Amino acid sequence: MCLYVDDIIFTRNDELMFAKFKKSMMFEFDMTNLGRMRYFLGIEVMQRLDGIFISQKKYAKEVLERFSMDKANPIHNPMVLGFKLTKNVDGVRIDNTFYKQIVRSLMYLTITRPDVLFLVSLINRFMDCPTKLHFQVAKRILRYLKGTIDFGVLQEKKEVRN
Structure with a gap:
């Protein structure tokens, strides 16, 4: 069970226990059953035969629009091979507030894009004094997102054997 403010998500592996829990919750609280989860906290959920696929396509599009990268050319590699990002104290400083908004x-x-996790945590290190170089790396990640907007995480369904 997952509870966030006034939303509750619960799942089961025992159909009878699931029905009892649902009935007791509906008796105790004014609840509406919305059926299978499709969207939660900006995460799109697709329950398929092969498993559960989660993505943030809508949120990614909003991020691209917010930072005026929705018309940028997409790329399929988030970082140039062999490139090393450093503090770059001699670089041209940029507005750290805008940079922080992008990084956040x-x-x-x-959450649904582990393929960019390393790079995002790397650019996160330079939020106190970002330069144009750091900003270019952040923009490259956004261009990569544009080219891979449909990516997400698939939790495959496993067959249980006795």
Whole structure:
């Protein structure tokens, strides 16, 4: 069971226990059964025959629009091979508030995008004094998201054998 403010999600592996729990919750609280989960806290959920697929396609599109990257050319590699990101004290400084907004938005996307987790945590290190170079790396991640907007995480259904 997962509870967030006034939303509750529960799942089961025992159909009878699930029905009892649902009945007791509906008796105790004014609840509406919305059926299978499709969307929760910006995460899209698709329950398929092969498992559960979660993504943040809608949120990623909103992030791209927010930072004016929705018209940017998509790429399929989030970082240049062999590139090393450093503090770059001699670099041209940029507005750290704007940079922080980008990094924070990307941090939330890592819930369903483990492919960018390393890079986002890398650019996160430079939030106190970002330079144009750090900003270019952040923009490259956004361009990568544009090119891979349909990516997400699939939790495959496993057959239980006795």
